[in-house]
Amino acid sequence: MLTRTLIDTAEIPGGGVLRLMQRGDEFSIMLGANELMNSRLSGSEEALATMSLDRLSGVSEPHLLIGGLGMGFTLRAALASLGPDAQVTVAELVPEVVDWARGPMGEISGGSLDDFRVDIRIADVGDMIRANRGAYHAILLDVDNGPDGLTHECNEGLYDRKGLQAAKAALRPGGLLSIWSAAPHPRFAKRLRDTGFIVEEVRVRARGGGRGAHHIIWFAKA
Template identity: 65%
Template structure:
């Protein structure tokens, strides 16, 4: 078996880390990539199913809207971005907020093959900024916010990410959405308290379990679909 090779490391801005040293490592083994924090694997290029589901489940809720405006929190390995672009029309706008500049550099460099030209899509804008800052700049602007930051509500990287999942952070996300907009959140595991907070700030909520590897077996991740009222909300799509 081919050995893992560390291609690069990157410090996490303002990192306060539980169980890690605040440094991301990009590793490669053959055609496989991994992003690690300490002993925790945050992303692997073989496991894209739940990140793609985040985009697909979020975008189906805004199908038919003219010129939809979508915000993606976290660039990662680009699976959510690519799935969103495939699901959206030519008139869409997609902003990706990525806190760690090196992740953007990796996407344009060693992992460019995974991104398959998606960063050059004219619909895409990359912001090297905290997604909370981007949400705070634009009230009632987004049709969908797709959040794939850290490990979900139980984060591993920057302590600043915790604020995104707090009551105040969720209220900010709701304020950034247009009526009927969807806030879709990826998580490695269920979190009943987080679902309660979503409902507490006024979202209607569904929790969907999806496979990490697109198949019928293996690890399941969680996606919350939280809809802002006021737009004649239709029933949420049901999980299979």
């Protein structure tokens, strides 16, 4: 049996430590006993990108903001569906996560971080949203476990009324806010609607091919 090996650790600003683990060709990112990401489970993260872009069809030169690099599945899926005139900004709070994507998980990221359409920022995505009014055709958030902050309490500020209003202001007219979550959250869907978004809630599988646990993606149109 293959054993799980610790590859590296990273401190989360504000508290907490991420651990990058490897077992054979499988990687996972852990916070305490919680597995935040696993390289075998990419289906819902890829769906966050592909289903968002389906809803942006017809937009020329789209500019996307992705909050949270993770293992890069959302970024790779977005780039595979976008043309050469697109721009993708990725905000990642923990610099080591970017290092891991370029280093031990380089085969998973597939060089996507160095794509000419990509701008990687070591930054809080909330700060970028508040600083860039009317800048994005779509904002894709795969931050924490969804609306309930797990890794960083400040992440919850992305999902409260004020945070959603800031996201709406950062979108271009008719833009799309897409949010990944590990679990349903009825009160959050209502909060999105109360902020003025047209909301669609979709259940997706954690793995490709319709397998694995169900996750939730909200597509909120401004």
